[in-house]
Each structure stands twice: as C-alpha cells, then as structure tokens.
Amino acid sequence: DGGITQSPKYLFRKEGQNVTLSCEQNLNHDAMYWYRQDPGQGLRLIYYSQIVNDFQKGDIAEGYSVSREKKESFPLTVTSAQKNPTAFYLCASSATGGGLETQYFGPGTRLLVL
Amino acid sequence: RKEVEQDPGPFNVPEGATVAFNCTYSNSASQSFFWYRQDCRKEPKLLMSVYSSGNEDGRFTAQLNRASQYISLLIRDSKLSDSATYLCVVNGDGASGTYKYIFGTGTRLKVLA
Numbered sequence: 001d002g003g004i005t006q007s008p009k010y011l012f013r014k015e016g017q018n019v020t021l022s023c024e025q026n027l028n029h030d031a032m033y034w035y036r037q038d039p040g041q042g043l044r045l046i047y048y049s050q051i052v053n054d055f056q057k058g059d060i061a062e063g064y065s066v067s068r069e070k071k072e073s074f075p076l077t078v079t080s081a082q083k084n085p086t087a088f089y090l091c092a093s094s095a096t097g098g099g100l101e102t103q104y105f106g107p108g109t110r111l112l113v114l
Numbered sequence: 115r116k117e118v119e120q121d122p123g124p125f126n127v128p129e130g131a132t133v134a135f136n137c138t139y140s141n142s143a144s145q146s147f148f149w150y151r152q153d154c155r156k157e158p159k160l161l162m163s164v165y166s167s168g169n170e171d172g173r174f175t176a177q178l179n180r181a182s183q184y185i186s187l188l189i190r191d192s193k194l195s196d197s198a199t200y201l202c203v204v205n206g207d208g209a210s211g212t213y214k215y216i217f218g219t220g221t222r223l224k225v226l227a
Contacts, residue, residue, distance in 0.1 A: 033215075035217075040122075040219065041219060042118070042201070042216075042217035042218055042219045042220070043158075043201075043217040044217075045214055045215075048214070058214065059214075088155075090157055090158070099145075099146065099205040099214065099215065100145060100146045100205060101146075102148065102160050102163060103148075103160075103203075103215060104160070105157040105158050105159070106157060107156070107157050108156070108157050110155075
C-alpha cells in the first residue's frame with residue numbers, strides 16, 4: 001500500500017534534549033511538509049521541501065531542523081531551542097510543490113515534554 | 115482578518131439532518147481549495163477538493179464563491195459517522211515562487227442519535 005508513515009506514535013522529550021521524528025513516504029511525491037497542531041489551532045507549517053536536498057522554513061521554524069537527503073524521507077528534529085514542543089506533529093506530502101495538489105498526511109507523532 | 119476563517123462550532127445535528135459549513139478566505143489570488151476531515155487525535159484526511167463549478171460526492175457537496183471569497187460544504191442525510199472536525203484548506207499567494215497551504219481551525223460537527 002502506498003502512503004506516509006510516521007514514527008514513533010508517541011515521543012517523550014526531556015528538558016534540553018534533541019529528538020527526531022521520522023517521516024517516510026512511498027508515493028513518489030516530490031514535496032514534503034511538516035506541520036504542528038495545537039489544540040484549538042489550525043495546522044502551522046514548520047518546514048517544507050519541494051525537492052531532494054532543498055527545503056525552506058515555514059511560519060514557525062525556530063527550534064526545528066530538517067533534512068531531505070532522500071526523496072522518500074523528511075525527518076524533523078526538535079531541538080532544545082524549541083521551548084514549547086508539546087504538540088501533535090503531522091508530516092504530509094504532495095505530488096509537486098506548486099500548492100495546487102492534494103496533500104496526504106501521515107498518522108502523526110504526539111510529542112510530550114517530561 | 116485571518117487568512118482562512120471557520121466557525122468552530124460545534125454544530126449539533128440529529129441523524130438525517132442537512133448541515134452546511136462555510137469557510138472564508140482573504141487572498142483573492144488563491145487557486146486551490148480543499149475540505150479535509152479530521153477525527154479526534156487522528157490525521158486530516160481529504161474529503162474533497164473544491165472546483166470552480168462546484169462538485170458533489172455522494173452526500174457531500176462543495177461550492178466555491180470567488181466573488182465573496184468563501185467555500186462551503188453541505189452534508190445531506192447526516193450519519194453518526196460524520197461526527198468529526200472539518201478543515202478548510204486554501205493555497206497561499208505563491209509570492210516569490212513560494213506557496214503554502216493555509217488551514218482553518220476547523221468546524222466541529224456532532225451528529226446525534
């Protein structure tokens with residue numbers, strides 16, 4: 001089955017710790033995205049990548065980093081600089097990065113701070 | 115004014131009722147519009163894209179009104195399983211070769227037995 005996978009489903013972070021969220025897609029999509037969702041708020045864009053080895057900051061990139069070394073993979077690192085990381089993190093992909101195609105979402109990772 | 119605005123609800127309707135949601139957007143240059151459904155603690159899933167001529171998929175009908183800058187979603191013969199949050203998504207302005215998808219905060223629907 002084609003789709004997007006995210007792991008882990010739940011992640012606990014200690015103060016001062018960096019953690020990495022995995023996102024893999026086998027849809028052969030060029031574009032991938034990371035969003036953060038907080039209760040009562042819409043999805044906010046953290047980073048996006050339109051092609052391998054290229055990515056751009058979204059609206060709330062501070063405290064996060066990404067890489068796009070392979071077409072199918074777009075991991076997100078939540079660094080210790082992110083002071084309020086507790087949220088639901090969603091990875092998405094679309095066929096191209098033109099903003100016109102449907103985005104498909106992975107099942108998400110819930111990050112909690114201990 | 116928010117870029118994409120939705121009434122958060124909740125809309126509480128009995129089974130079998132017809133319910134409609136609107137979503138307003140601020141950027142007149144937006145070109146793509148979507149409705150997603152999100153169940154509690156799950157990822158958003160595409161319900162339908164919204165085309166200029168309007169489109170229908172079973173009990174669901176989506177309309178686009180460019181003049182007034184809103185899209186609508188009509189659900190007929192509501193089922194208990196329709197209970198969810200409905201997200202309106204609009205693409206951004208594409209300035210400087212960039213783009214983004216703008217998400218509304220969602221409208222919560224509860225269908226009651």
